[in-house]
Amino acid sequence: MARRVLIAEDEPSIVTSLEFLMRRAGFETRTASDGEEALQLVSTFRPHLVVLDIMLPRRSGLEVCRLIRADASLAGTRVLMLTAKGGSRDHERGIEAGADDYLTKPFSTQELVARAQALVADPVLRLAPGAGPAEAP
Secondary structure, eight states: OOOOEEOSSSSHHHHHHHHHHHTTTEEEEESSHHHHHHHHHHHHHOEEEEEOOOOOOOSHHHHHHHHHHGGGGGGGOEEEESSOOOOOHHHHHHHHTOSEEEEESOOOOHHHHHHHHHHHHOOOGGTTSSSSSSOOO
């Protein structure tokens, strides 16, 4: 079964690149161009991983991340912040919001794919069947 990734990014060229990378790595993908759309897709698509920009229209990535973490049914959903905000305080805010990892733009495509694969492969986060998005293999 392919792992599902939601790419929440408002820059079309980055979305195209990320979607290509994630599909080539074997992920099933969906995209959202703003925070509201991202929250809707998290509920319906049930991704294993959300690649989340901080600076999104309608709701920030930080707010989206906090709302994902507040929903017990999404406990197995991993969040990778991918943002141009590279300051140490920005990084702290991302982790405080509940992000599992934080990567700044510009980024290495190989590093992004490696981090994404590591996040969804973490056996500690696998839940009982039906309990969330991260089914056991």
